[in-house]
Amino acid sequence: METPAVPKLLPHLWKSALVSGVLALGLGILVLAWPGISILVAAIVFGAYLLITGVSQVFFAFSLHVSTGGRVLLFVSGAASLVLAVLCFLSLNDSILLLAIWIGVGFIFRGVGTAISAISDPKLPGRIWHVLLGLITLVAGLVMIGSPIETLEILTLIVGIWLIVIGVFEIVSSFGIRSASKQVDTALAGGPPQAA
Numbered sequence: 001m002e003t004p005a006v007p008k009l010l011p012h013l014w015k016s017a018l019v020s021g022v023l024a025l026g027l028g029i030l031v032l033a034w035p036g037i038s039i040l041v042a043a044i045v046f047g048a049y050l051l052i053t054g055v056s057q058v059f060f061a062f063s064l065h066v067s068t069g070g071r072v073l074l075f076v077s078g079a080a081s082l083v084l085a086v087l088c089f090l091s092l093n094d095s096i097l098l099l100a101i102w103i104g105v106g107f108i109f110r111g112v113g114t115a116i117s118a119i120s121d122p123k124l125p126g127r128i129w130h131v132l133l134g135l136i137t138l139v140a141g142l143v144m145i146g147s148p149i150e151t152l153e154i155l156t157l158i159v160g161i162w163l164i165v166i167g168v169f170e171i172v173s174s175f176g177i178r179s180a181s182k183q184v185d186t187a188l189a190g191g192p193p194q195a196a
Contacts (some may be wrong), residue, residue: 021171039152044092054078057075108145
């Protein structure tokens with residue numbers, strides 16, 4: 001019986017986990033150290049995102065073979081994104097405000113969608129938790145829209161802490177992946193397994 005070959009990238013998987021962890025940890029520390037600059041950078045990236053999606057939607061409105069209604073929707077959506085992008089680049093405060101409102105609206109849609117899906121499916125496992133998650137997400141969206149700037153600052157701090165936690169876990173897991181990879185190599189080579 002032949003032993004299966006180890007994928008060539010398996011021994012290097014730990015390196016990507018380590019790099020990802022270090023980057024997440026570093027980014028989390030930067031976000032916590034300079035939350036104002038982090039929000040500003042996010043607002044600029046958001047403006048660039050709106051610009052790129054607006055241009056592509058207007059382009060697709062004239063180049064895709066879709067129905068007239070589809071073309072109109074693509075054009076209107078693209079034009080709205082372009083207007084919002086211009087507003088973002090005219091005033092960074094407007095950009096930050098638009099980003100916060102965008103996140104708030106996204107939370108509201110997700111919260112309503114999650115809650116309605118859970119309510120409408122009586123056989124959904126953990127249904128009550130999905131309803132609760134939907135309601136919490138809906139409330140978070142309403143709070144975000146009601147007080148966008150302050151909420152965005154709090155969200156930035158949460159993201160910074162979360163990135164640090166993820167980074168630490170990825171760094172620790174990278175060494176576990178490295179150890180497991182060495183054990184697999186040793187086992188397939190026919191040697192005795194090494195202790196982790």
